[in-house]
Every structure is written in C-alpha cells, then in structure tokens.
Amino acid sequence: MQLFTEAPVASVPAEAPAAGDTSGPESHFEHLLAEDSRVEPRDWMPEAYRKTLVRQISQHAHSEIIGMQPEANWITRAPSLKRKAILMAKVQDEAGHGLYLYSAAETLGTPREKMTADLIAGKARYSSIFNYPALSWADMGAIGWLVDGAAICNQVPLCRASYGPYGRAMVRICKEESFHQRQGFEILLELANGTEAQREMAQDAINRWYAPSLMMFGPPDDDSPNSKQSMAWNIKRFSNDELRSRFVGMIVEQVKVLGLTLPDDRIRYNGDTGQWEHGPLDWAEFKEVLAGRGPCNAQRLARRREAHEDGAWVREAAAAYAAKQAAATAAAQARQAEVA
Ligand SMILES: CC(C)(COP(=O)(O)OP(=O)(O)OC[C@H]1O[C@@H](n2cnc3c(N)ncnc32)[C@H](O)[C@@H]1OP(=O)(O)O)[C@@H](O)C(=O)NCCC(=O)NCCSC(=O)Cc1ccccc1
Secondary structure, three states: OOOOOOOOOOOOOOOOOOOOOOOOHHHHHHHHHHOOOOEOOOOOOOHHHHHHHHHHHHHHHHHHHHOHHHHHOOHHHOOOHHHHHHHHHHHHHHHHHHHHHHHHHHOOOOOHHHHHHHHHOOOOOOOHHHHOOOOOOHHHHHHHHHHHHHHHHHHOHHHHOOEHHHHHHHHHHHHHHHHHHHHHHHHHHHHHOOOHHHHHHHHHHHHHHHHHHHHOOOOOHHHOOOHHHHHHOOOOOOOHHHHHHHHHHHHHHHHHHHOOOOOOOOOEEEOOOOEEEOOOOOHHHHHHHHHHHOOOHHHHHHHHHHHHHHOHHHHHHHHHHHHHHHHHHHHHHHHHHHHO
C-alpha cells in the first residue's frame, strides 16, 4: 500500500552565478530561484524572504515540540510494553524534528532563545491540530495515521524548498514521519479487527481527527495571504487546497483497508479539475483555535511554559560546563604559547 505519494528529492547545491551574471547579489538570488537551486545561509536574500522563512520554520518547529504533548499523555497508558516503547520513540522523534528546525531557523539569524520566548509568551503560532485533546488509545492511531499523514503530504514538497537548511531538514523528517504514519495506521488496523468496542473506539477517533487534520493544510487558497509569495519564492510548491485534496485522495483509499469510514459523505473525485473534493470545513472553528481559543490551547502553552521553567537548571549546567571547557582550552593554549 502506498502511504505517501511523492519521493523526497536530493538537495540541489547552490550554484555560482551564471557567466555574465555579475550584476549583484539580488540577481544571484533571482538566478538561484530561476534555476530551481538552493539558497544557502551565506547568500544574499531579500529581508521579506528571510522573514517568511523564519515565520514558517519557527512555527513548524514549535508544532513539533507542542505536538509531543497529546501523545506523551498516553505513554504511561499504552496497552503493552511494545506499544509504550514505540510511542516513546515517536515522541522523541518529534523533539528531534523540532531541534533540526530550530537549527535551520537559526541559520537565518534568529536565536532559538528568541523563538522559544515568543512561543511561551503566546506570541508565536503552532499547528492548530495540537489544540485538540487525545481522549482514547485509538487517538494514538488516528494521530499517527491522519496527523502524521497530513504532515507528510504537506512536507514532502518542502524537501524541495528553496532554502537549503530547511529542505535538507525536511528530507530526514519525512522519512521518520513516514514510519510514524505506518505505526498509527497499524494501531487502527489492530483495533478495527478487535472487539466491537475497540472498533467503535477506532471509528470515534477517526471521526474526531478527520476535520482538524484537513485544516492542518491552512485556510482555503482564496483566504491564504502568504501562499502566492511563498510559491513565487519556491518555498511552498503547492497551494493549501491542492495538498488538502491530495491528502483526501490518499486517506479515502486507506480507510477502506481499515474497514472503517471517514465522517464525510461528500468526498468525490472531480475528473474535470483532477482534484478530490470534500464536505465543508468549519473555518470559524479554525480561526477560534488560531486565536488561542481552541479546546486545549491554554493547557498546551501552560505545559510548555512549565517544561521550560523545569529545564532552567539543565541550561544553567550546560552553560557552566561550556564556560569551564572554554577556560581550560584557553589555559592550555596559553601554556603551549609559553613553551613555544
Ligand atoms: C501550510 C502552512 C501551515 C500555512 O501556509 P502559510 O503560507 O504559511 O500561511 P497561509 O497564508 O496559508 O495562512 C494564513 C495564516 O494562518 C496560519 N496557519 C495556516 N495554517 C495553520 C494551521 N494549521 N495552524 C496554525 N496556523 C496556521 C499561517 O501561519 C498564517 O498566519 P501568520 O501569517 O503566520 O500569522 C505552511 O506554513 C507550512 O507548510 N508550514 C510547514 C509545515 C508545518 O508547519 N507543519 C506543522 C505540523 S508538523 C506535524 O504535524 C508533525 C507532527 C505530527 C504528530 C505529532 C507531532 C508532530
């Protein structure tokens, strides 16, 4: 069974300006985009391009970190040692994704401390999906299948994003998300083939996560202020609606393997447009969640703040150790200089 539809591409190195292209850094930047090549941290870039990347990459990093919470809540309640080990590994992977992404954003000149401060102050966005509660074990299946599935659909094209550090981080992240999606699907498959109560639990989880997972792709194209410019800069390769349609086409087939249903009887393939269509989504609810008034926004931020405060001693210890190492290195260099 095909779980995701597009293979990640290898990174394309930034090329030197073409012969004759000596008219300045702006034209080098335009040349890189025209050649569909990578822009690297050393390259000149318009301030608006830098700002857009910091916005998107930091939001993405925050989503990975906040996104650990709904599943971390279930680690102690996983139904077996094997499930517990798998879930723990998955949640750790999400932390790793957050760290790659913060590192990618830092290459644009924004320190991680600033991004974290914005998040815990409630000033930064993270994906709407993580403001919904995980109510049963079946939600671990639905999150893996639908949430990681939507993340893959959105992120595989980002492997070709024009900014090198972002695109390269996405290649690795997509490989891991693909495993996450399979583990979620497998949880649901086992429940779907279990007792009647387990089957109902799986269906209930799909019913609750379906619409929020479709909203992960962002507002409809005619209400997406950033898409046009991000596509012109080769950051986004497809529009929000195109990716949403692709995702619907993927899960509508996969749900048949589960023997379960999607809570949407308006799904159909439109042969004229080549797009999968779905029933209406509640965009008023989406806006409420983005405004901080979703079911779990307050809880997610409070938990993130608490974890940051609890981690203060680790940051202090790491800084003290680094200072000690730097002093020892400086002393050794001074001794060597004396001997020489
Ligand atoms: C597609 C989009 C999300 C939005 O397109 P854009 O062109 O950037 O914006 P557009 O003009 O269309 O929107 C207007 C405004 O609405 C905001 N907004 C839109 N949608 C959302 C939303 N859903 N939630 C919250 N806000 C949203 C948007 O920021 C903008 O506001 P701003 O102007 O900033 O104030 C894009 O940023 C992207 O591809 N990001 C990278 C992928 C990424 O971040 N993935 C995260 C999930 S990772 C994951 O799940 C892995 C995992 C699995 C399991 C467990 C743990 C982890």
